[in-house]
Amino acid sequence: MNIHRTFALDSDLTFEVLERPPVGAVRIFGRAGEARELLLLAENQTSAETWLKAHRYPGPVMDEVTTDEVAAADVKGRAA
Template sequence: MSVMTIYERAPIGAMIAFRNSVPRPSEEDADALAAWKKGNGSGWLVRCTPPRSSIIWSVAGAITLLPGAFQMDLDAAIAARQAFPLDSDLSFEVVRRPVAGEVRVLQEYGAHSILLYLAPSMVDARRWVEESGHINIRLEEVCVEEICADVIEGRAA
Protein backbone atom coordinates (compact mmCIF):
# COMPACT_ATOMS: atom_id res chain seq x y z
CA MET A 1 0.00 0.00 0.00
CA SER A 2 1.04 3.62 -0.37
CA VAL A 3 2.40 5.89 2.33
CA MET A 4 -0.81 7.93 2.03
CA THR A 5 -2.85 4.85 2.91
CA ILE A 6 -0.70 4.32 6.01
CA TYR A 7 -1.10 8.01 6.91
CA GLU A 8 -4.88 7.85 6.56
CA ARG A 9 -5.63 4.39 7.97
CA ALA A 10 -2.90 2.93 10.18
CA PRO A 11 -3.15 3.59 13.92
CA ILE A 12 -0.32 5.16 15.87
CA GLY A 13 1.59 2.26 17.42
CA ALA A 14 1.26 -0.03 14.40
CA MET A 15 4.35 -1.88 13.15
CA ILE A 16 4.89 -0.84 9.53
CA ALA A 17 7.13 -2.56 6.98
CA PHE A 18 8.49 -0.61 4.02
CA ARG A 19 10.30 -1.72 0.90
CA ASN A 20 11.54 -0.54 -2.44
CA SER A 21 11.80 -2.58 -5.63
CA VAL A 22 15.58 -3.12 -5.39
CA PRO A 23 16.72 -6.70 -4.71
CA ARG A 24 18.78 -7.21 -1.55
CA PRO A 25 22.52 -7.04 -2.34
CA SER A 26 24.98 -9.57 -1.00
CA GLU A 27 26.48 -9.20 2.48
CA GLU A 28 29.92 -8.60 0.90
CA ASP A 29 28.83 -5.29 -0.67
CA ALA A 30 28.54 -3.28 2.56
CA ASP A 31 27.81 0.09 0.88
CA ALA A 32 25.04 -1.30 -1.33
CA LEU A 33 23.57 -3.22 1.61
CA ALA A 34 23.54 -0.07 3.77
CA ALA A 35 21.77 1.85 1.00
CA TRP A 36 19.29 -1.02 0.54
CA LYS A 37 18.46 -1.05 4.27
CA LYS A 38 17.43 2.63 4.09
CA GLY A 39 14.68 1.67 1.65
CA ASN A 40 13.70 -1.65 3.24
CA GLY A 41 12.84 -2.29 6.87
CA SER A 42 10.18 -1.80 9.49
CA GLY A 43 9.36 0.40 12.42
CA TRP A 44 6.69 1.55 14.83
CA LEU A 45 4.40 4.29 13.51
CA VAL A 46 5.08 7.06 16.03
CA ARG A 47 3.81 10.14 14.21
CA CYS A 48 1.69 11.33 11.32
CA THR A 49 2.48 14.91 10.36
CA PRO A 50 -0.06 16.69 8.16
CA PRO A 51 1.02 18.91 5.26
CA ARG A 52 1.35 22.59 6.20
CA SER A 53 1.73 25.72 4.18
CA SER A 54 1.63 29.48 4.33
CA ILE A 55 2.03 32.21 1.77
CA ILE A 56 5.83 31.89 1.94
CA TRP A 57 6.54 28.18 2.57
CA SER A 58 5.09 24.71 2.27
CA VAL A 59 5.96 21.48 4.11
CA ALA A 60 4.83 18.09 2.84
CA GLY A 61 3.20 15.76 5.32
CA ALA A 62 4.97 12.61 6.49
CA ILE A 63 4.80 9.49 8.59
CA THR A 64 7.55 8.77 11.10
CA LEU A 65 8.71 5.28 12.03
CA LEU A 66 10.89 4.19 14.93
CA PRO A 67 12.92 1.07 14.12
CA GLY A 68 13.78 -1.38 16.88
CA ALA A 69 12.60 -1.09 20.46
CA PHE A 70 11.18 1.93 22.28
CA GLN A 71 13.79 3.71 24.41
CA MET A 72 13.64 5.96 27.44
CA ASP A 73 16.45 8.10 25.99
CA LEU A 74 14.55 10.62 23.86
CA ASP A 75 17.70 11.85 22.08
CA ALA A 76 18.55 8.31 20.94
CA ALA A 77 14.96 7.73 19.84
CA ILE A 78 14.92 10.97 17.84
CA ALA A 79 18.18 10.00 16.13
CA ALA A 80 16.80 6.57 15.20
CA ARG A 81 13.48 7.77 13.74
CA GLN A 82 12.94 7.82 10.01
CA ALA A 83 10.41 10.09 8.27
CA PHE A 84 8.76 9.24 4.95
CA PRO A 85 7.08 12.04 2.98
CA LEU A 86 3.53 11.47 1.78
CA ASP A 87 4.77 11.32 -1.82
CA SER A 88 7.23 8.49 -1.10
CA ASP A 89 7.40 5.83 -3.81
CA LEU A 90 8.13 3.02 -1.33
CA SER A 91 5.63 0.25 -0.65
CA PHE A 92 4.25 -0.03 2.89
CA GLU A 93 2.43 -2.72 4.84
CA VAL A 94 0.85 -2.90 8.31
CA VAL A 95 2.57 -5.84 10.01
CA ARG A 96 0.98 -5.49 13.44
CA ARG A 97 -1.76 -3.28 14.84
CA PRO A 98 -2.00 -2.30 18.52
CA VAL A 99 -4.23 -4.68 20.46
CA ALA A 100 -6.91 -3.90 23.03
CA GLY A 101 -5.43 -3.18 26.44
CA GLU A 102 -2.13 -1.79 25.16
CA VAL A 103 -1.45 1.82 26.11
CA ARG A 104 0.08 4.52 23.94
CA VAL A 105 2.42 6.86 25.81
CA LEU A 106 2.23 10.07 23.80
CA GLN A 107 4.17 13.28 24.27
CA GLU A 108 2.50 16.49 23.18
CA TYR A 109 4.38 18.80 20.78
CA GLY A 110 2.12 21.77 20.14
CA ALA A 111 -0.78 20.59 18.00
CA HIS A 112 0.85 17.21 17.39
CA SER A 113 1.83 14.27 19.53
CA ILE A 114 4.43 11.56 19.14
CA LEU A 115 4.40 8.01 20.42
CA LEU A 116 7.20 7.42 22.92
CA TYR A 117 6.21 3.94 24.08
CA LEU A 118 3.56 1.28 23.45
CA ALA A 119 2.97 -0.37 26.82
CA PRO A 120 1.33 -3.77 27.31
CA SER A 121 -0.84 -2.35 30.13
CA MET A 122 -1.75 0.84 31.97
CA VAL A 123 0.41 -0.22 34.95
CA ASP A 124 3.44 -0.65 32.67
CA ALA A 125 2.72 2.68 30.93
CA ARG A 126 2.62 4.57 34.24
CA ARG A 127 5.82 2.87 35.39
CA TRP A 128 7.56 3.75 32.10
CA VAL A 129 6.52 7.42 32.40
CA GLU A 130 7.70 7.58 36.00
CA GLU A 131 11.07 6.04 35.18
CA SER A 132 11.62 8.05 32.00
CA GLY A 133 10.93 11.48 33.49
CA HIS A 134 9.19 12.74 30.34
CA ILE A 135 6.72 15.63 30.66
CA ASN A 136 3.60 16.64 28.69
CA ILE A 137 2.55 12.99 28.55
CA ARG A 138 -0.84 11.63 27.59
CA LEU A 139 -1.78 7.97 28.10
CA GLU A 140 -4.21 6.53 25.57
CA GLU A 141 -5.50 2.99 26.03
CA VAL A 142 -6.28 0.99 22.90
CA CYS A 143 -9.87 -0.10 23.37
CA VAL A 144 -12.03 -2.73 21.71
CA GLU A 145 -14.21 -0.01 20.18
CA GLU A 146 -11.20 1.42 18.31
CA ILE A 147 -10.35 -1.99 16.86
CA CYS A 148 -13.97 -2.64 15.86
CA ALA A 149 -14.23 0.79 14.22
CA ASP A 150 -11.07 0.09 12.22
CA VAL A 151 -12.58 -3.15 10.91
CA ILE A 152 -15.99 -1.62 10.12
CA GLU A 153 -14.53 1.48 8.46
CA GLY A 154 -12.05 -0.55 6.41
CA ARG A 155 -8.86 0.64 8.13
CA ALA A 156 -7.84 -2.82 9.40
CA ALA A 157 -5.31 -4.55 7.18
Protein backbone atom coordinates in the same frame (compact mmCIF):
# COMPACT_ATOMS: atom_id res chain seq x y z
CA MET B 1 21.09 3.32 21.06
CA ASN B 2 17.95 4.71 19.47
CA ILE B 3 17.67 5.62 15.80
CA HIS B 4 14.80 7.82 14.69
CA ARG B 5 13.74 8.28 11.07
CA THR B 6 11.24 10.76 9.74
CA PHE B 7 9.56 10.44 6.36
CA ALA B 8 7.74 13.15 4.43
CA LEU B 9 4.04 12.58 3.83
CA ASP B 10 4.56 13.04 0.11
CA SER B 11 7.40 10.50 -0.18
CA ASP B 12 7.14 7.52 -2.55
CA LEU B 13 7.54 5.08 0.34
CA THR B 14 4.64 2.79 1.22
CA PHE B 15 3.93 1.29 4.62
CA GLU B 16 1.66 -1.53 5.67
CA VAL B 17 0.06 -2.12 9.06
CA LEU B 18 0.96 -5.69 9.97
CA GLU B 19 -0.70 -5.87 13.36
CA ARG B 20 -2.97 -3.60 15.35
CA PRO B 21 -2.42 -3.10 19.08
CA PRO B 22 -4.58 -5.26 21.35
CA VAL B 23 -7.36 -3.92 23.56
CA GLY B 24 -5.85 -2.58 26.78
CA ALA B 25 -2.54 -1.54 25.22
CA VAL B 26 -1.61 2.07 25.96
CA ARG B 27 -0.05 4.50 23.50
CA ILE B 28 2.23 7.11 25.05
CA PHE B 29 2.62 10.30 23.04
CA GLY B 30 5.18 12.99 23.80
CA ARG B 31 2.52 15.72 23.66
CA ALA B 32 -1.07 16.36 22.63
CA GLY B 33 -2.15 17.75 19.28
CA GLU B 34 -1.58 17.16 15.59
CA ALA B 35 2.23 17.06 15.84
CA ARG B 36 2.26 14.38 18.53
CA GLU B 37 4.86 11.64 18.36
CA LEU B 38 4.35 8.07 19.54
CA LEU B 39 6.99 7.32 22.15
CA LEU B 40 5.88 3.86 23.24
CA LEU B 41 3.13 1.31 22.85
CA ALA B 42 2.89 -0.25 26.31
CA GLU B 43 1.28 -3.62 26.98
CA ASN B 44 -1.10 -2.14 29.59
CA GLN B 45 -1.72 0.84 31.90
CA THR B 46 0.69 -0.42 34.58
CA SER B 47 3.52 -0.84 32.06
CA ALA B 48 2.82 2.63 30.66
CA GLU B 49 2.97 4.25 34.10
CA THR B 50 6.19 2.38 34.96
CA TRP B 51 7.80 3.54 31.71
CA LEU B 52 6.71 7.14 32.28
CA LYS B 53 8.19 7.16 35.80
CA ALA B 54 11.52 6.00 34.38
CA HIS B 55 11.58 8.41 31.40
CA ARG B 56 9.90 11.55 32.80
CA TYR B 57 8.57 13.23 29.67
CA PRO B 58 6.97 16.65 30.27
CA GLY B 59 3.28 16.59 29.37
CA PRO B 60 2.90 13.06 27.98
CA VAL B 61 -0.47 11.85 26.75
CA MET B 62 -1.65 8.29 27.36
CA ASP B 63 -4.27 6.80 25.04
CA GLU B 64 -5.68 3.34 25.80
CA VAL B 65 -6.74 1.08 22.94
CA THR B 66 -10.44 0.35 23.40
CA THR B 67 -12.78 -2.38 22.21
CA ASP B 68 -14.68 0.18 20.10
CA GLU B 69 -11.48 1.27 18.35
CA VAL B 70 -10.52 -2.31 17.47
CA ALA B 71 -14.04 -3.07 16.22
CA ALA B 72 -14.04 0.08 14.05
CA ALA B 73 -10.68 -0.89 12.54
CA ASP B 74 -12.03 -4.37 11.70
CA VAL B 75 -15.05 -2.89 9.93
CA LYS B 76 -12.85 -0.54 7.90
CA GLY B 77 -10.59 -3.43 6.94
CA ARG B 78 -13.49 -5.49 5.57
CA ALA B 79 -14.93 -2.57 3.62
CA ALA B 80 -11.66 -1.71 1.87
